[in-house]
Amino acid sequence: xxxxxxxxxxxxxxxxxxxxxxxxxxxxxxxxxxxxxxxxxxxxxxxxxxxxxxxxxxxxxxxxxxxxxxxxxxxxxxxxxxxxxxxxxxxxxxxxxxxxxxxxxxxxxxxxxxxxxxxxxxxxxxxxxxxxxxxxxxxxxxxxxxxxxxxxxxxxxxxxxxxxxxxxxxxxxxxxxxxxxxxxxxxxxxxxxxxxxxxxxxxxxxxxxxxxxxxxxxxxxxxxxxxxxxxxxxxxxxxxxxxxxxxxxxxxxxxxxxxxxxxxxxxx
Numbered sequence: 654x655x656x657x658x659x660x661x662x663x664x665x666x667x668x669x670x671x672x673x674x675x676x677x678x679x680x681x682x683x684x685x686x687x688x689x690x691x692x693x694x695x696x697x698x699x700x701x702x703x704x705x706x707x708x709x710x711x712x713x714x715x716x717x718x719x720x721x722x723x724x725x726x727x728x729x730x731x732x733x734x735x736x737x738x739x740x741x742x743x744x745x746x747x748x749x750x751x752x753x754x755x756x757x758x759x760x761x762x763x764x765x766x767x768x769x770x771x772x773x774x775x776x777x778x779x780x781x782x783x784x785x786x787x788x789x790x791x792x793x794x795x796x797x798x799x800x801x802x803x804x805x806x807x808x809x810x811x812x813x814x815x816x817x818x819x820x821x822x823x824x825x826x827x828x829x830x831x832x833x834x835x836x837x838x839x840x841x842x843x844x845x846x847x848x849x850x851x852x853x854x855x856x857x858x859x860x861x862x863x864x865x866x867x868x869x870x871x872x873x874x875x876x877x878x879x880x881x882x883x884x885x886x887x888x889x890x891x892x893x894x895x896x897x898x899x900x901x902x903x904x905x906x907x908x909x910x911x912x913x914x915x916x917x918x919x920x921x
Contacts, residue, residue, distance in 0.1 A: 656781045658713075658758055662734075662768040663777065665708035666754040669701035669738050670772030673745070673754070695746060698722050701738035705756060709734050716758075721864045733759045735867035741840035755842035757867025764889060767868030769846045778846040778872055786849050786875035795878035796854040799901040801831035801909065804854040807844040808837055809861075817859050823913030824857065828906065845869025848897050849876035855898030855906055859918070866895060873897045883910060884919045894918055 676697045702720045709718055717733035734756065739745060741752030750773050758766040769778040780786040786793045798804050806828060810821055829835060838844060841861055847853045849872035870880045870889055880897040882890035885907050896906050
């Protein structure tokens with residue numbers, strides 16, 4: 654049975670999903686702004702986020718909310734929601750059918766509830782700390798693959814931090830020495846949900862934001878996996894440098910990418 658916080662987050666995610674689908678067939682009329690180089694936001698992102706914030710505030714007026722588009726709407730002393738109303742905006746604006754809504758609740762910085770909703774496929778990924786992870790109410794487990802041999806991995810290229818592109822390419826080259834293949838889909842939240850579901854064996858990326866990771870990392874952990882930064886430190890990484898998989902594969906990935914990284918990415 655879902656926890657009350659998950660029920661509220663699901664309601665908020667579905668409301669945002671309705672906004673996203675409503676605008677899909679008229680993308681040519683959607684207003685798009687470049688927040689910074691290569692970082693775009695549309696009016697759909699903002700409308701979807703407004704729906705989420707409305708639902709969360711109604712149910713939990715004393716909780717903090719941090720939205721990707723609104724910034725810090727409010728900060729809670731104990732509980733803070735991390736909201737990405739449309740993870741995969743670039744895909745969405747180009748008509749590529751791969752994007753989602755991501756909502757995670759942190760308690761003093763630790764993810765305790767998470768919801769990722771793919772409105773196109775009607776796939777709802779949910780998790781609560783200690784309760785397991787589910788896809789449309791069916792329990793999920795991470796892949797059992799323990800080595801890089803034959804692994805299917807996912808990543809994202811650091812468009813916010815192009816200075817780290819050589820490190821990204823070095824990690825990719827090293828991992829593909831053993832892994833079967835690699836995917837770069839354009840949605841960190843869905844990548845993590847797919848790791849939790851066992852569709853991908855593992856995931857790594859440089860410079861994610863808390864709203865990219867909060868729900869997805871909890872899904873991975875509750876599906877029996879682990880996540881850490883590039884130095885293997887447990888917990889939601891403040892640096893945003895993330896590796897996620899089952900524990901043995903995660904350790905193999907960390908050992909493989911470590912020699913490709915400059916000291917600042919391992920210290921962060």
